[in-house]
Amino acid sequence: MAHEHKLEIFRGLVKFKSNIQKIWGVLIFLTIVTAVEVALGIIKPDFLVHTRILGMKLLNWIFIILTIVKAYYIAWDFMHVRDEKPGLRKSVVWVPVFLIAYLVFILLIEGDYIYEVYKDGFVKWNF
Template identity: 50%
Template sequence: MAHAHESNTKRIWVVFGLLSVITIVEVFLGIEKYDSLHLTSFFGTSPLNWIFILLTLLKAYYITWAFMHMEGEKKALRRSVVWSAVFLICYLVTLLLIEGGYLYSTLAPLVKW
């Protein structure tokens, strides 16, 4: 094994605390939905949505790094997993969301409310 197997119990609980706090913040913001965050727009969507997305990525980072022990793997393994997935996902999401916006702009005028 490339990494030493020292006990990580303390770190596990710290990460659990972090993930819990992030989730509580998300739920709190989701319930409160402050107008200044929810009804304004920033780079295509509301700042609230950006906060949710960033916090989600932060959670994903902690789960992968601490729980899945990515931090203990060799750099090459880490990169081949994370970079390929992140690249492909960004590519797919970008194209599909742009296309979704196009579908809306084409079809919405045809819907009579």
């Protein structure tokens, strides 16, 4: 009951002749994304560090987005989610997307609160 896996990535933009070529292609893509993350983490361009969007530095948003892209392609190609039925694909992909969005929201709200407390100084309670 074996069937052939799809040999393209990026929604059919890049096609490969064998599974081995596809594995190497996805590995090269993931390596490039990781290299971009590492380079941005080392260089830390000023415009990315000082620009804030929704209470967080633009550089941090780029790291979050690139990490989600890597996780997506690892699951999509190496875990063969692409070859599953649409219902299973949606449940595997959308649940973590919503959970990650919720986690980011909570971290931003709580982190902003902690930042404000430290910035304005705490009030020591005397009981």
